[in-house]
Amino acid sequence: DAGVTQSPTHLIKTRGQQVTLRCSPISGHKSVSWYQQVLGQGPQFIFQYYEKEERGRGNFPDRFSARQFPNYSSELNVNALLLGDSALYLCASSLGQGNEKLLFGSGTQLSVL
Amino acid sequence: ILNVEQSPQSLHVQEGDSTNFTCSFPSSNFYALHWYRWETAKSPEALFVMTLNGDEKKKGRISATLNTKEGYSYLYIKGSQPEDSATYLCAFSYSSYKLIFGSGTRLLVRP
Numbered sequence: 001d002a003g004v005t006q007s008p009t010h011l012i013k014t015r016g017q018q019v020t021l022r023c024s025p026i027s028g029h030k031s032v033s034w035y036q037q038v039l040g041q042g043p044q045f046i047f048q049y050y051e052k053e054e055r056g057r058g059n060f061p062d063r064f065s066a067r068q069f070p071n072y073s074s075e076l077n078v079n080a081l082l083l084g085d086s087a088l089y090l091c092a093s094s095l096g097q098g099n100e101k102l103l104f105g106s107g108t109q110l111s112v113l
Numbered sequence: 114i115l116n117v118e119q120s121p122q123s124l125h126v127q128e129g130d131s132t133n134f135t136c137s138f139p140s141s142n143f144y145a146l147h148w149y150r151w152e153t154a155k156s157p158e159a160l161f162v163m164t165l166n167g168d169e170k171k172k173g174r175i176s177a178t179l180n181t182k183e184g185y186s187y188l189y190i191k192g193s194q195p196e197d198s199a200t201y202l203c204a205f206s207y208s209s210y211k212l213i214f215g216s217g218t219r220l221l222v223r224p
Binding site for chain 2: 003004031033035040041042043044045048050055056058090097098099100101102103104105106107
């Protein structure tokens with residue numbers, strides 16, 4: 001069974017551009033969470049989606065948005081990129097029942113120049 | 114602001130040494146405490162999810178304890194091996210969907 005897959009693995013954008021990151025959870029998992037990890041810090045919660053509905057949102061500006069598709073894959077969109085958006089973006093999947101281990105993808109490394 | 118603190122920030126030990134790390138978290142509104150291991154160039158890997166005060170979990174040479182009343186968890190590695198070198202992250206949750214991660218403890222085990 002394939003693990004959590006994220007694409008692309010690396011991305012370079014310039015300030016003001018928009019970016020879309022993609023995530024496919026493992027088969028049978030209905031929940032996808034997005035985290036941002038800046039070097040030297042722990043991952044920060046951005047969104048969780050369960051059964052195509054947003055279940056929670058972290059302390060991120062409205063430039064960040066996400067959605068989940070009927071096949072449970074998910075996209076994270078960031079508009080009007082800032083230099084500070086440069087980070088590793090991690091996707092994690094779970095059954096969505098609560099108190100479960102998260103299964104993480106390898107992440108998308110976004111560099112904003 | 115909910116804060117999760119991990120100590121030490123980094124640790125260098127010799128192969129065979131036993132070691133432990135601390136995770137401190139808010140003692141109110143506790144839902145669960147997670148531990149993850151993150152090796153360089155890989156994905157974070159779940160070690161434990163702990164929910165009850167006094168919980169103890171074990172996986173091979175790695176074990177963890179939980180004290181929700183005072184807001185701390187310990188992770189122990191017995192007889193460290195070079196392959197244990199990684200960043201160990203703890204994460205606190207007060208709801209079913211959101212984890213608040215600490216900055217991690219970077220462990221380097223020298224052969």
